[in-house]
Amino acid sequence: MTSNPLNPSNGDENPKDPLAEMLQNLMGGKGLGDIDPAELAKAAGLPNDPNLLAQMFSQVQAMMSAPSEGPVNWKLAHDNARRVAAGSSDPSVTSAQSREVDEALRLAELWLDQVTDLPATGLIGKAWSRAEWVEExxxxxxxxxxxxxxxVANALSTAMTEQMPEEMKSMMGGASSMLQNVGGAIFGMQLGQAIGALSTDVVSSTDIGVPLADLEMALLPGNVAKFGEGLSLPENDIRLFLAVREAAHARLFVQVPWLRGHLLGAIEAYARGIHIDTSRIEELARDLDPSNPEGIQEALSQGVFMPQRTPEQDQALQKLETALALVEGWVDELTAAATEKVLPSAAALRETVRRRRATGGPAEHAFASLVGLELRPRRLREAATLWASLKAERGIDGRDAIWKHPDLLPTAEDLDDPKGFSERRKLAEASDSEVDDALQKLLNGGFDSPADTEGEKADGEKTDEGDEGDAPKS
Known part of the structure; x- marks a missing residue:
């Protein structure tokens, strides 16, 4: 009687569960143990390709063995982001590049001093590689x-377990809990892929309008050079223009302390309400081909989210888009004012950046498909018009005073009618003033109590009746 290569008895009366043994070995970093990969591939209907098998089992082992805190494996996300960032050549920043970036950001701060009331940050400008951007x-x-x-990770793990044939579920035995890591690992790897791809596009720490790194001011020299390809403009002009944008972002987020939390809070509120399309995930798990480890990543990159939004989602999205537009519009307006007289190419660069921010690149679209989150200021031009109008009406100090409190920020309605913002603000302030005056009068005892009011009313009625009784008869 020949032994079953997929069910080795190892001399025991109770033969080991081959799938459980394989998963336990992979979890422990022992590879396949005594299981013959060729026989396993044959039984599973996979081609007997040593390279393919090595790649597949390597990915499975990584997903099974990597430590994870919570549903998503963030270590795999980090490692994959670093791998993608380095995949398209990511040399370390040279001393010359660091000096150029430092000088550009220092000059940008001097130019901004002339066009804003917000003081300089005092931050030291840095030059980052793509890998450093990922880390920060x-x-x-x-x-x-x-x-x-x-x-997504929980839904993916559940769907994969439910789609598993009954006979395989019974084979899993004690190893079934290991599959709980798979969904988080798969999504972590894909998220890392998306973040790594973004690292090849961004030119600064605030390029997408969000303060991703707290209290930092940095440019990515390699991506700045990539940004300038095909523009036929001086490299120094491009670096300086982007430096002014980065310095303006940094100045705004540092000198307006509540703004970072306000913006990130709007993004979190929107993200929490995203609905997962579980039917898409079930289909993804059902059609998963073990011989094609890239298939699941490709499917995830197409998005797994329901297009319908709830009213709460629409409200959160409008708040997010308005906040992004106000930040980007202010930076756009200040950058134009700071560079128009010192950089001949400023107007062309402004339009290039506006179009880039409005449309987004391939990496940004891939990230949006994965997590259902677009970080694009769709109303950048309207916001820039609003800030320009406020400067013309109130001056630099009056314009920048809007950032003193979140309640003062313009709304989506104000972006529709920038010139009417001040009039609406005056009406709102007048209404608030009337409420404050009435409250203060009440606190000072200026209003009669309800009892006194009723008493006066009764006395008045009696007086009227008495007057009527004393009137001379005709």
Missing amino acids: TLGTWKRLTEPVANS
Whole structure:
């Protein structure tokens, strides 16, 4: 009697569960143990390709063995982001590049002093590689995407378990709990892929309008050079223009302390309400081909979210888009004012950046498909018009005073009618003033009590009746 290569008895009366043994070995970093990969591939209907088998089992082992805190494997996200960032050549920043970036950001601060009332930050400008951008921003990405990532990871793990044939479920035995890591690992790897791809596009720490790195001011020299390809403009002009934008973002987020939390809070509120399309995930798990480890990543990149939004989602999205537009519009307006007389190419660069921010690149679209989150200021031009109008009406100090409190910020309605903002603000302030005056009068005892009021009314009625009784008869 020949032994079953997929069910080795190892001399025991109770033969080991081959799938459970394989998963336990992979979890422990032991590879396949005594199981013959060729026989396993044959039984599973996979081609007997040593390279394919090595790649497949390597990915499975990574997903099974990597430590994870919570539904999403953030270590895999980090490692994959670093791998993608380095995949398209990511040399370390040279001393010359660091000096150029430092000088550009210092000059940008001097130019901004002439066009804004907000003081300089005092931050030291830095030059980052793509890998450094990943390291500095991954914590914020985790905060912004965790609600969606956890939902997707849990749904994916559940769907994969439910789609598993009954006979395989019985084979899993004690190893079934290991599959709980798979969904989080798969999504973590894909999220890392998206973040790594973004690292190849962004030119600064605030390029997408969000303060991903707390209290930092940095440019990515390699991506700045990539941005300038095909523009036929001086490299120094491009660097200076982008430096002014970065310095303006940094000045706004540092000198308006509540703004970072306000913006990130709007993103989190929107992300929490995203609905996961579980039927798409079930279809994804059902059609998963073990011989094609890239298939699940490709499917995830197409998005797994329901297009319908709830009224609460629409409200959160409008708040988010308005906040992004106000930040980007202010930066756009200040950058134009700071550079128009010193950079001949400023107007062309302004239009290039506006179009880039409005449309987004391939990496940004891939990220949006994965987590259902678009970070594009759709109303940048309207916001810039609003800030320009406020400057013309109130001056630089009056314009920048709007950032003193979130209640003073313009709304989506104000972006529709920028010139009417001040008039609406005056009406609102007048209404608030009337309420304050009435409250103060009440606190000072200026209003009669209800009892006194009723008493006066009764006395008045008696007087009227008495007057009528004393009237001379005709």
